[in-house]
Amino acid sequence: MKAAVFKAPGKPLSVENVNDPKCGENEMILKVEQCGICGTDLHASDGGSMEPETGTIFGHEFSGEIVEIGKNLKTSFKIGDPAVSLPFISCGTCQACMNGNPFFCSTNMQSTGMSPEVQGGYAEYVRIGLPESIKIPNGVSWDFATLVEPLAVGLHGVRVSKFKQGHRALVIGAGPIGLATIQWLRFFGARHIVVAEISEERKVMAEKMGATLVIDGKTPSEELANIYQKETGGSPDIIFECAGIPTVIQNCLEIAAPFSEIVVIGVCDKPDTFMPFLGIIKELTIKFAIAYMKDDFQFTIDMMEQGRINPGQMISQHIGFDSLATTFETLKTSKDQCKVMICPNH
Ligand SMILES: [Zn+2]
Ligand SMILES: [Zn+2]
Numbered sequence: 001m002k003a004a005v006f007k008a009p010g011k012p013l014s015v016e017n018v019n020d021p022k023c024g025e026n027e028m029i030l031k032v033e034q035c036g037i038c039g040t041d042l043h044a045s046d047g048g049s050m051e052p053e054t055g056t057i058f059g060h061e062f063s064g065e066i067v068e069i070g071k072n073l074k075t076s077f078k079i080g081d082p083a084v085s086l087p088f089i090s091c092g093t094c095q096a097c098m099n100g101n102p103f104f105c106s107t108n109m110q111s112t113g114m115s116p117e118v119q120g121g122y123a124e125y126v127r128i129g130l131p132e133s134i135k136i137p138n139g140v141s142w143d144f145a146t147l148v149e150p151l152a153v154g155l156h157g158v159r160v161s162k163f164k165q166g167h168r169a170l171v172i173g174a175g176p177i178g179l180a181t182i183q184w185l186r187f188f189g190a191r192h193i194v195v196a197e198i199s200e201e202r203k204v205m206a207e208k209m210g211a212t213l214v215i216d217g218k219t220p221s222e223e224l225a226n227i228y229q230k231e232t233g234g235s236p237d238i239i240f241e242c243a244g245i246p247t248v249i250q251n252c253l254e255i256a257a258p259f260s261e262i263v264v265i266g267v268c269d270k271p272d273t274f275m276p277f278l279g280i281i282k283e284l285t286i287k288f289a290i291a292y293m294k295d296d297f298q299f300t301i302d303m304m305e306q307g308r309i310n311p312g313q314m315i316s317q318h319i320g321f322d323s324l325a326t327t328f329e330t331l332k333t334s335k336d337q338c339k340v341m342i343c344p345n346h
Helices: 039-044 142-160 176-189 200-209 220-230 248-255 276-280 294-303 321-333
Strands: 002-005 014-017 027-036 062-069 082-085 125-129 133-135 168-172 190-199 215-216 239-240 261-264 285-288 315-319 339-342
Touching: 002 321, 014 321, 027 142, 062 125, 062 142, 062 176, 082 125, 082 142, 082 261, 133 294, 142 176, 142 294, 142 339, 168 176, 168 248, 176 190, 176 200, 176 239, 190 200, 190 220, 200 215, 215 220, 220 248, 239 248, 248 261, 248 276, 285 294, 315 321, 321 339
Parallel strands: 168 190, 168 239, 190 215, 239 261, 261 285, 315 339
Antiparallel strands: 002 014, 027 062, 027 125, 027 339, 062 082, 082 133
């Protein structure tokens, strides 16, 4: 099959023919309809602590059609079913898996698109595990199906937080994860959804996705807290850190009001420092969130099916293999795009 392969940090992805994935007993093969390019892939490809092995095929935000089902597998999935999958291959039987939380599988869980063990969706076909897979109902488009993964990240962040309807929220960063978080905050009835963002394009996106106020991301903490107070009549109950870059947690500690919560969703793999004293004197809670549970996927799909969430505007472009490598390089520096979808079979 055709796939875009990671070679080395700083090198463009190489589009080449590779072996088709082999379907394990408890697995299925998906013919990839679309796969989103994620900031994590861009970041990992530059090396550092997330650097993947040479030969890795990225892609953990994919949708497609079932083309093969593992031998003797008892399942209601049929060949031709549209489906998505959490990007993990887990055991499906341990406590965490039974609880729908395969990220915490206790037996050698493998992440899709992070190593050659389980290749990702920048390819014509991808191998998925049965316990992590979910059918896409009629009426949910491929575009929406492919956005389930990033939306589920935002949903999970809101679900693990102390958020309650009527709360005031502040979202730092309006990349795809910030935009997903904004949509769920609106869905669940936040009183104010104030967003701090640097990029002009993303500021516009934040407004489209439901921000009630957008503040320039370069605004110093004290000034930002003052604007928040003036515009909303209160201070944020929860700050969602969706930028994933060093110094932002310190900024959150500076902005946060006493007893409030900071939820860290943005993925930062660099050392960072903050002043604990700031958190102590305000009795702050810092909560970290990782990925999603299976129900975060299912709930997102259900809400899409019912037309209650509409993330279509997050997609800025569809591309094929011909422009994949160059687009991938461009996305490393340009922040004016949101989700770019790869269509490997078109
Ligand atoms: Zn991602
Ligand atoms: Zn497990």
